[in-house]
Amino acid sequence: MSAKLAFAGFTALVLGAVIAAAGLSFLVYPERIVSGSRTVTTGTAAIGGPFELVATDGQTVTDQTYRGKWLLIYFGYTFCPDACPTALNSMSVALEKLGSRAGKFQPLFVTVDPQRDTRDVMANYLTSFDPRIIGLTGTEDQVDRVIKVYRLYVSREKPDAEGKDYLVSHSSFLYLMDPRGTFVSVIHSDATGEEIATRLRKEIARAEG
Amino acid sequence: MMNSVRSTSGRAAAYVAVAALLIALAKAQIADAQNLPNNFVVHDSPRPLTNLQFEDDGGQARSLADFKGKVVVLNIWATWCVPCRQEMPAPDRLQTALGGPGFQVVPVSIDRGGVDAIRKFYAEIAVQHLGTYVDKSGQILREIGAIGLPATLVIERSGKEVARIVGPAEWDSAGIVQFIRTLVEQQAGSKADAQTDHARIAKAGRDTPGVLQRGLAWLKAFFR
Numbered sequence: 001m002s003a004k005l006a007f008a009g010f011t012a013l014v015l016g017a018v019i020a021a022a023g024l025s026f027l028v029y030p031e032r033i034v035s036g037s038r039t040v041t042t043g044t045a046a047i048g049g050p051f052e053l054v055a056t057d058g059q060t061v062t063d064q065t066y067r068g069k070w071l072l073i074y075f076g077y078t079f080c081p082d083a084c085p086t087a088l089n090s091m092s093v094a095l096e097k098l099g100s101r102a103g104k105f106q107p108l109f110v111t112v113d114p115q116r117d118t119r120d121v122m123a124n125y126l127t128s129f130d131p132r133i134i135g136l137t138g139t140e141d142q143v144d145r146v147i148k149v150y151r152l153y154v155s156r157e158k159p160d161a162e163g164k165d166y167l168v169s170h171s172s173f174l175y176l177m178d179p180r181g182t183f184v185s186v187i188h189s190d191a192t193g194e195e196i197a198t199r200l201r202k203e204i205a206r207a208e209g
Numbered sequence: 210m211m212n213s214v215r216s217t218s219g220r221a222a223a224y225v226a227v228a229a230l231l232i233a234l235a236k237a238q239i240a241d242a243q244n245l246p247n248n249f250v251v252h253d254s255p256r257p258l259t260n261l262q263f264e265d266d267g268g269q270a271r272s273l274a275d276f277k278g279k280v281v282v283l284n285i286w287a288t289w290c291v292p293c294r295q296e297m298p299a300p301d302r303l304q305t306a307l308g309g310p311g312f313q314v315v316p317v318s319i320d321r322g323g324v325d326a327i328r329k330f331y332a333e334i335a336v337q338h339l340g341t342y343v344d345k346s347g348q349i350l351r352e353i354g355a356i357g358l359p360a361t362l363v364i365e366r367s368g369k370e371v372a373r374i375v376g377p378a379e380w381d382s383a384g385i386v387q388f389i390r391t392l393v394e395q396q397a398g399s400k401a402d403a404q405t406d407h408a409r410i411a412k413a414g415r416d417t418p419g420v421l422q423r424g425l426a427w428l429k430a431f432f433r
Contacts, residue, residue, distance in 0.1 A: 083357025083376040084290040089347050092321055128289035129321065190356045193347060 047175070047183040049149035053110065053136040056123040061136060063181055069106040071177040072200070074189065075152055077113035078125045085189060087174065092130035093193020094200065104179075104204060107133040112154045114143045150175060176203060227428070244384040248374050251388075255369035258362075261349050263317045266324045266341035273368060276313060280393045281364040282380065284316040285350055288330045290358040292377040297334055299380035300361075303389070304338040306381065311366075311393045314339060314380075319347040319358075365392060 052062050074087045088109060095102045109126065111117035114137050117125075122135035137143070147154050173186035174196065184207075187199050245251075261273040261283070273283070284300050286293035297316075304314040316339050320326040327341050353362060355375050363372040371392065378385065 080290065080292050080357075082292070083359070084287075084292060085357060086287075086319070086347060086350060089287065089289075089319060089321065093345075093347055125289065128287070128326075192351045 047149075047151055048177055048181060051142070051146045051149060053138040053142055053146065054119065056119045056126065056135040056137070058119065061134075066106045066108075067181055068179050070104055070179055070184075070200075070204070071108060071175070071181075072105050072196075073108045073110055073150075073175040073177070075110050075112050075146075075150065075154075075175070076189075077111050078117050078121055079113065085172070087172075087189035088126075088129045088133065090189070090191060090193045090196055091133060091174070094196035095130045095132060097193060097197035098200060101201065101204065102132070105200065108136055109133050110136045110143075110146060112143060112147060112152065113156075114138055114140060176200070178207060230428070244382070245388060246374065246378050246382075246384075248376050249372060249378065249385070249388075250374070251372040252370065255365055255367070255371050258364065258368060258370050259352050260368075261317075261352055263342045263344040263349060264324075266328070266343075268324075271342065273364070276315060276364075277368050278366050279310070280312045280366055280389060281362075282312075282314045282389065283353075283362045283364055284314065284380075285319065285353070285355065285358060285360045286316060287319050287358055288322070288326050289320070293359040294330065294334075296359060296377040296380065297330075297336070297339075299378070299382075301334075301336050301339050302381040303386065306386065307389060307393065308338055312389065315342060316340070317342045317344055317349055319344055319350060321345055363389065363392070 048063070050063050052060060055061050072091065074091060076085060076087060091107055095105070095107060098105070107130070109122070111122060117137050119135075119137055122137055126133055126135050138146075146152075172189045174189050174191075175186055176184045178184050184203060187196055191199070258273060263271055265271050273281070282300065282303065286297070288294065300314045300316060308314065318327050320343060323343050323345055324341055327343060331339065331341070350356070350358070350360060353360060353370075353373075355373075357375055359375075359377055361374045361378065361380070362370050365371050372388070
C-alpha cells in the first residue's frame with residue numbers, strides 16, 4: 001500500500017469518527033440540538049428540603065404539607081432594627097394582582113427569629129397583610145433546620161444582658177418552589193407587587209406551557 | 210447656707226457655677242441646632258421627582274404637584290412598621306410648629322387597610338395636624354427609590370428633593386427644624402410671602418423654646 005493511500009484512509013477514518021461522534025452527541029444532548037430551546041440549568045445548589053415548623057394556628061407543617069401548590073416563601077422577622085422591609089406588603093399586592101391564579105400559590109412567611117416571633121406575634125403582625133399568607137415559626141432547632149436546607153444567610157448578634165434587642169439580618173429574597181417542592185428561582189424582595197405578580201405569571205406559564 | 214452665700218468667696222463660687230452652667234447650655238443649644246442625624250442625606254443638588262400619586266381620606270386622587278409652592282416633608286410609612294409608629298408624633302409636632310402656606314408634612318401610608326387603618330392609628334396617638342393620605346399599591350416607595358420604611362424626603366417648593374432619611378428620625382429635633390426653617394425662608398418668593406413666613410416662623414421660634422431658653426427659665430425659678 002502506498003503512503004498516500006494509507007494517509008487518505010487514515011484521514012477518512014478520523015473524519016468518519018468525528019461525524020459519528022457528532023451524530024451520537026445528538027443522543028447525549030437532545031434538547032440542545034433537536035428542539036433548539038434554552039435549557040434551564042438549575043445548577044448544583046440544592047435549595048429546599050425537609051423541614052418541620054408550626055403555623056400560627058398551632059398546626060405542625062412540613063415541606064410535604066403544601067405539595068400541589070407553588071410556594072412563595074419570605075424568610076424574615078417582625079422586628080425592624082432600623083428601616084422595615086416591605087416584602088409582605090408587596091406579596092399582598094402581588095396576590096391581589098394575580099386574581100384567580102393566586103389559588104395556585106401558597107404564600108408563606110417563615111421567621112428566622114423564633115425567639116421573638118412567637119405564634120401570637122406572627123399572627124398579630126400578619127393581620128396587616130393578605131390573609132392567605134401563612135406564618136410559620138418553631139423551635140430554634142426547627143428554624144435552624146430550615147435555614148440550613150434553604151441555605152439562608154442569617155446572622156444573629158448575641159443577646160445583651162437582658163436578652164433583648166439583637167439584630168437578625170438575612171438574605172433578601174422570596175423563594176419560589178414548584179408544586180412538587182422543587183426550587184425554581186428567587187425573586188428579590190424589594191420587587192414591587194406588580195413585578196412579583198408578573199414574574200409569577202411567567203413561571204406558571206413556563207411550567208405549564 | 211445663707212451665711213456662706215453672703216461671704217465673698219461663696220458668692221464668687223456661685224457666679225462661676227452659674228456661668229459654667231450657662232456656657233454648657235449654650236453649647237448644647239448650638240450643637241443641637243447643627244446636629245443632623247447620620248442618616249439625614251442632603252443631596253449635592255436638588256433631585257427631580259416624578260409626580261407621586263396617592264389618595265386622600267375622601268378617596269380623591271392627589272399628587273405631589275398639589276403641594277407645589279410649599280416645602281414638603283413627605284413621609285412614607287405604614288401602621289405595621291413599628292419604627293414608623295414610634296416616630297409619628299415627631300412629624301406631627303413638626304407640622305404643628307411649621308405648618309402653613311410655606312410648609313407641610315405629607316405622610317403617605319402604604320397600608321393595605323387604607324384610610325381606616327390610618328385613622329385608627331392617628332386616634333391612638335392623638336395626632337393633631339397630620340393629613341391622611343394613602344397609596345395601597347405601595348408603588349410610591351418604588352417611585353422614590355426607597356426600599357424600607359419609614360422613608361422621608363424633604364422637598365423644596367419647586368418639587369425637587371433636597372434631602373432624605375430612610376429609617377426613623379426625630380423630625381422635630383432642633384437640627385432638622387432649623388434645616389427646614391432655613392429652606393422655607395430661602396424659598397420665600399415674593400416680599401409679601403417672605404414677611405408672612407418670617408412672622409410665622411418667628412412666632413414658631415418663640416413658641417418652641419430651645420434648650421438655652423428652657424435652661425434659663427429653670428434657673429430663673431431658683432432665684433425668685
